[in-house]
Amino acid sequence: MPIALTELVAETDRYLNASKIADYCPNGLQVEGRVQVRRIVSGVTASQALLDAAVEQGADVVLVHHGYFWKNEDPRVVGMKGRRLKTLLVHDISLLAYHLPLDVHPEVGNNVQLAQLLGLQVDGLLEPDDPKSVGLVGSLPANMMPAEFAEHLQRTLGRQPLTIEGDRPIRRVAWCTGGAQGYIEKAVAIGADAYLTGEASEPTVHVARETGLSFYAAGHHATERYGVHALGEWMAERFGIEHRFVDIDNPV
CATH class of the missing domain: 3.40.1390.30 (NIF3 (NGG1p interacting factor 3)-like)
Structure with missing residues (x-):
């Protein structure tokens, strides 16, 4: 059974205590997609390769540790950022990102x-x-x-x-x-x-x-693969939805 995006986000925010942790980026829902969620694809970073894998696998939500809109980041939606956001918006996929809340x-x-x-x-x-x-x-x-x-x-x-x-x-x-x-x-x-x-x-x-x-x-990358994977598994069990972790290789 699908879960409402708003319920999934609210419950996950509470679980991670996201609103109480000062950070360098917004935590939680960064890009809003379709209102019902059946499948989550997770990965360490919201790279184009991960987004493409999410599209291919029919994801409703991409869940990451490293998302977008960092402090002092260029706010213009151009180039690489524009292509990434276009992928999410065209395919009606939400982006959920948790940085320090997922570290601690x-x-x-x-x-x-x-x-x-x-x-x-x-x-x-x-x-x-x-x-x-x-x-x-x-x-x-x-x-x-x-x-x-x-x-x-x-x-x-x-x-x-x-x-x-x-x-x-x-x-x-x-x-x-x-x-x-x-x-x-x-x-x-x-x-x-x-x-x-x-x-x-x-x-x-x-x-x-x-x-x-x-x-x-x-x-x-190698030391931060495991939190987002564990969070995705928690969400799958908590909400009765599907979760797949995609490991995009990164030598750093």
Whole structure:
């Protein structure tokens, strides 16, 4: 049975507490399509490739982590943005996007989902004094050497991480999916043995080398595939509709 778009959006917004989380983009319904929803196609980013896959699969809604209308983005509907929006509007497909609400959620969030996948026990927040902290800290069931943890990441995520090996075995791990390499010094401050994120920048390497912390950049896309997939499955079960996750390859 189909579900009304308005009901699906309202219930999902409540589930993710979307209105309470300040962000760099609008969360929730970004493009409005047909009023009834039978099938959702989800993916990490609302790229043209994902939209084309959604059209091919007869989606009523595209659900993503990275949507549109970011702060300081060019507001003109031209070029790539125009083509993407035209695809949605011509085919009457809605776009639902959840950025930070999907990073921090305690059940379907990117960071919690990554922990479950890697077998990490969640012990608390990366920033323990900030209830809005995105990153988490936890522990492995048993110590791993830095090279072993890199191999674990490669097997689990299907890509080789950029690795800076630290000077000690790893038990306590801090992590934050996506482009969160700037949090590395917070990981140092809480005494983590390793910090895991999606991307790296030039200063990150020096911080890791000079503190003895193991650092892993396992891919922005690769670390953020799991929250949107889990949210799509929650929506399918909650509303009795169909969900398909489409993984558009991205090496970053």
